[in-house]
Amino acid sequence: MTAIRELINSVDLLYMLTWKEIRIRYKQSVMGLLWAILMPILIVGAGMLMKQAYSFASHSPLTIRDLLSVSVKAVMWAFFASAVKFGANSLITNQNLVTKIYFPREILPLACVFANFFDFLVATVFLGLLMLIGRAGISVQLLWTPLIIVLLFMITASVAVVLSCANLFFRDVKYIVEVLFTYGILFTPVLYSARAFGKWAPALLLNPVGSILEAINDVVVLQRAPSFGWLAYAAGCAVIGLFVSWLIFKRAEPLFAQEI
16 A cells, blocks of 8 residues: 555656656657657558458458558557557666666656557547548447557556566566567457457457457447457456556565666
8 A cells, every 4th residue: 555655646757757758759850749650550551461462362352441440450559569668678778767766666667658658649649530531430339449448558557567677687578578579469460350260269369458459449440349258358457467567566676776
C-alpha cells in the first residue's frame, strides 16, 4: 500500500517525464507528428502486399474491409511494439535519475508507454479519416473500443515494466526484444485474421495481444460483438500481468543502483 501511495503521489512526475519523452521525440524532427503514423503505414503496406498475393492465388479481389482490418490492427500493434521497446530501455537511458534521487522507478517505463500512447492517439485520428473515406460505418459495437484499448494499455505497461527491470540486470534483453518484435508480428494476427487458421486459431489467440487485435477488428471493422471468452481471457492476462510485473519490479528495485 505504501508503494501504491507513492505512485499516486508521483502523478505530476509521471506527467513531466511523459512530456519530456514526447518533446525529445519530436524536437528538430522533419516529419513531426507524421512519425506517429510511419510504422502503421509500413505495417499496412506489408499486410496489403501479403493479401494481394493471396488474392492472386485464390482469385478473390481485395476489398476496402481488408485494408481497414489491417489498418486498425496495425495502429494497435505499432503502439504495443514501440511502447515496449522504449520502455524496456527506459531505466538504462535514465540512469542518472535512478542513481541520484529517489522516486518510484516504475514511472520511467510508464512514461514511455504514455508517450507512445500519444502517438497512438495521433495515428487513431488518421485512421478515423481513413474509415470515413472508406465509409466503414458506425455501430453500437464501437462502445467496446475504450475497454479494448484499456486492456491493450495494461498489457503493454506490464510487459514494459518487467522488461525494463530485466534489461537492467541482463543487457542483452533489448536485443532479444528486437528479435521478438521482428518475427512476433508473423505469429500475431496483425496482417491476417486468426479465424483463417480454423482449428489452430486458439493457438494464436492464446497470445492476449492477438485476442485484443481480433476484438478490435470485430467491433470496428466487422461491426459485431467480440468473443466474450477471449476478451475475458485478455482481461485476466492484463490484470494479473500488471500486478505480477509490478511486484517483480518492486522486489528488484533496491538493487537497481548497484546494477547500473
